[in-house]
Amino acid sequence: MNQISDLITAFLEQCERTPKHIAFSQDDRQISYQQFEQRTKKVAGYLTGSNQCIAIAMDRGIDAAIAIYGILRSGNSYLPLDINNPANRLNFIIADAHPVYIIGIGPCPENINIDSQETQWLDLRDLLISDFSYRNVQIKTDAIAAILYTSGSTGTPKGVALSHKAITNFATWAGTTFNISQSDHIASLAPFHFDLSIFDLFTSLSCGAIVSFIPNRLTLSPSKLTQWLCDNKITTWYTVPSxxxxxxxxxxxxxxxxxxxxxxxxxxxxxxxPQLIKLTTLLPNVNLYNLYGPTETNVCCYWPVITKQLQADKNIPIGIPACNAVLTIDKTTHELLVESDNNFSGYWQNGKLNTVTFKPQGYATGDKVSINAKHEYCYHGRLDRMLKCSGYRVEPAEIESIINQLEGIETSVVIGLKDITSGQRPAAAVVIKKGHTLTHIIKPLRQKLPAYMFPCKFTELSAIPLLSNGKVDYLSIEKKLTH
Amino acid sequence: MKPKIREFIFQELIFVANPDQFSDDDDLLEAGLDSMGIMRLIMFIEDNFGVTLPDEEIDPDNVQTLNALEKWILRHKK
Structure with missing residues (x-):
C-alpha cells in the first residue's frame, strides 16, 4: 500500500472502493460510506478557515462521527467534549481551548457557557441542510487532527494534540496488525474524548469495516451486552478491562x-x-490483545495474550513495541521513553498549540517498566501519583484542587485505592476548618467532578501526616482510608 | 437484609454526604454506582444472603434504588 499520511485521504479512498457498504450503525439507523461521505462534505463546506479548534458537544454516535470527519475535511481539528462532565470542567475546557465553533444538535444546552465572542454554537442539522459548496482542502500531514483533554497534574485538564500523521500511523498499524477488512464488524463503546475511539473512528473506515455503536444502557447489563455482540455479529471490539x-x-x-x-x-x-483467565476460558477461540500507551503516544506496546503464559498471581506484560515505536528504559529511574510517529505534537493550551521538546529518547511516560526473559516489557506502576480509574487517567492534583475550592476545606490529599475488579478508585483525606462538618462540605462536590473522579471514600484528619523529610506520608493516609 | 446492603453500598461502593438521608427510593446510579460497583454488590449479596441473581436480570432497573434491589433479591429468595 502507498503511504497515506492524512485521515481524509484514507477514508475517501475507501469510499470509492465500497460506497454502498455500511459505515456506521446505531440502534435502527445505518449509514453507508457514500451517504456518510456526502454528509461530511456538507459539514466541511460550512466550516471556514483552517487549523482551528472546533469542539463537538454530542454523545458518541453517527452524528458526532459526521461532525468529526466534516471538521477534518475542512482542514480543522476536532475537540470532543465530554457532555457528561460537570459544568465547571466542561466550561474550563471550552475556555482553555478557545474553539471557533462548538457543534451540537439543537440549541446550545444550559450547562455550556459561551462567554467569548470568538466561539459560536452551531446546530449540526443546519449544517446538513446548508448549500455551501465544498472546496477540496489539502491537509498537511503535521496538521493537528484531534485534541483530547485528559486529567492534568497541575490541577486542571490539558489537551493532548495529535496530528494527522500520528493518528494515521496508529490507524494503519492497527488495521494491518489486527487484519481489519470489509468483512469486519467493530463494536464501539469508547466516548470520542477517550483515545480508544481513534481505532473505532479511523482504523475502521480506512479498512471498510462496519462500526456499530453499543447502546449506553447495556454497560450495566452484561448479559444483554453479550447478546447484543452476538446479534450484531461483532468480530472486533476495543474496550477497557473493567x-x-x-x-x-x-x-x-x-x-x-x-x-x-x-x-x-x-x-x-x-x-x-484471574478475570482475564476466566475470559480466555469462556472465549477460547477469541484472540485477546493487551494494548498499552498513554494518550500522548497512543499504543506504543502490545501483547497478544498467550493463554498458557497466564498465572493468576502475576500481572500480564505490556509486550513488544507497536506502531514502529522505539522504546528505551531510563537506567536510573526505569522510566519508559517512547520515540514514535504516533507521538503527540504538544499540549493545546489557551487556544494554541504549545509544542513540547522531547528527550532524545522520546516522550517520557512516567511509567516504570522492565524487560522479562522473553524480551517483553512489563509495567510496574507510576513514578508520579497518576491513577487509572475505569480506564481513565486521573491526576489526584486535579481532584485535590477542586476539593480545596470547597467552602470549609483547609486542605486535602487524594490517593488511589486498589479496586478488586480493576484499576483504582480515588479516595480523599481532608482537613476541615473549624465550625464545619465533612458531610456538609462534601455535598457540592458531586456537581464538580466527573463520576470516575469522585472519591469512593473520605476521611477527616486533623492535619496531613508528613514524613521526616517534609513530604506527604501517602502510606499512612492509605492506611487510614482502608481501615 | 436492607440495612446490611445499605451499609455495604455506602461504605464500600459509593460515597454520599449523608447516608441517613439517602432514601430507599433515591437513585443509586445517579449517586455513582457503576458497572464495577454493581458487580461487587451482586457478589456481596450472593455471598451473604444465600441467593443467586441470574446474569440475564442484571439491569439498571433492578439496581436503581434500594427498594428495586430488595424486590429483585426477594424474587429469588426461597
Whole structure:
C-alpha cells in the first residue's frame, strides 16, 4: 500500500472502493460510506478557515462521527467534549481551548457557557441542510487532527494534540496488525474524548469495516451486552478491562459463545489476571490483545495474550513495541521513553498549540517498566501519583484542587485505592476548618467532578501526616482510608 | 437484609454526604454506582444472603434504588 499520511485521504479512498457498504450503525439507523461521505462534505463546506479548534458537544454516535470527519475535511481539528462532565470542567475546557465553533444538535444546552465572542454554537442539522459548496482542502500531514483533554497534574485538564500523521500511523498499524477488512464488524463503546475511539473512528473506515455503536444502557447489563455482540455479529471490539471483567463474571458467556467474535483489544488499565483467565476460558477461540500507551503516544506496546503464559498471581506484560515505536528504559529511574510517529505534537493550551521538546529518547511516560526473559516489557506502576480509574487517567492534583475550592476545606490529599475488579478508585483525606462538618462540605462536590473522579471514600484528619523529610506520608493516609 | 446492603453500598461502593438521608427510593446510579460497583454488590449479596441473581436480570432497573434491589433479591429468595 502507498503511504497515506492524512485521515481524509484514507477514508475517501475507501469510499470509492465500497460506497454502498455500511459505515456506521446505531440502534435502527445505518449509514453507508457514500451517504456518510456526502454528509461530511456538507459539514466541511460550512466550516471556514483552517487549523482551528472546533469542539463537538454530542454523545458518541453517527452524528458526532459526521461532525468529526466534516471538521477534518475542512482542514480543522476536532475537540470532543465530554457532555457528561460537570459544568465547571466542561466550561474550563471550552475556555482553555478557545474553539471557533462548538457543534451540537439543537440549541446550545444550559450547562455550556459561551462567554467569548470568538466561539459560536452551531446546530449540526443546519449544517446538513446548508448549500455551501465544498472546496477540496489539502491537509498537511503535521496538521493537528484531534485534541483530547485528559486529567492534568497541575490541577486542571490539558489537551493532548495529535496530528494527522500520528493518528494515521496508529490507524494503519492497527488495521494491518489486527487484519481489519470489509468483512469486519467493530463494536464501539469508547466516548470520542477517550483515545480508544481513534481505532473505532479511523482504523475502521480506512479498512471498510462496519462500526456499530453499543447502546449506553447495556454497560450495566452484561448479559444483554453479550447478546447484543452476538446479534450484531461483532468480530472486533476495543474496550477497557473493567467492562471485560464484568462480562467474564456476569455476561452469560457459558451459554453464549459469540461465534463471530475474532478478537478483543483492551487498554486503559491493568487487566486483573484471574478475570482475564476466566475470559480466555469462556472465549477460547477469541484472540485477546493487551494494548498499552498513554494518550500522548497512543499504543506504543502490545501483547497478544498467550493463554498458557497466564498465572493468576502475576500481572500480564505490556509486550513488544507497536506502531514502529522505539522504546528505551531510563537506567536510573526505569522510566519508559517512547520515540514514535504516533507521538503527540504538544499540549493545546489557551487556544494554541504549545509544542513540547522531547528527550532524545522520546516522550517520557512516567511509567516504570522492565524487560522479562522473553524480551517483553512489563509495567510496574507510576513514578508520579497518576491513577487509572475505569480506564481513565486521573491526576489526584486535579481532584485535590477542586476539593480545596470547597467552602470549609483547609486542605486535602487524594490517593488511589486498589479496586478488586480493576484499576483504582480515588479516595480523599481532608482537613476541615473549624465550625464545619465533612458531610456538609462534601455535598457540592458531586456537581464538580466527573463520576470516575469522585472519591469512593473520605476521611477527616486533623492535619496531613508528613514524613521526616517534609513530604506527604501517602502510606499512612492509605492506611487510614482502608481501615 | 436492607440495612446490611445499605451499609455495604455506602461504605464500600459509593460515597454520599449523608447516608441517613439517602432514601430507599433515591437513585443509586445517579449517586455513582457503576458497572464495577454493581458487580461487587451482586457478589456481596450472593455471598451473604444465600441467593443467586441470574446474569440475564442484571439491569439498571433492578439496581436503581434500594427498594428495586430488595424486590429483585426477594424474587429469588426461597
Amino acid at each position: 467492562l471485560l471483567s464484568f462480562i467474564a463474571l456476569k455476561g452469560s458467556l457459558e451459554t453464549r459463545p459469540l461465534s463471530d467474535l475474532k478478537q478483543i483489544l483492551f487498554a486503559g488499565e491493568v487487566f486483573p489476571t
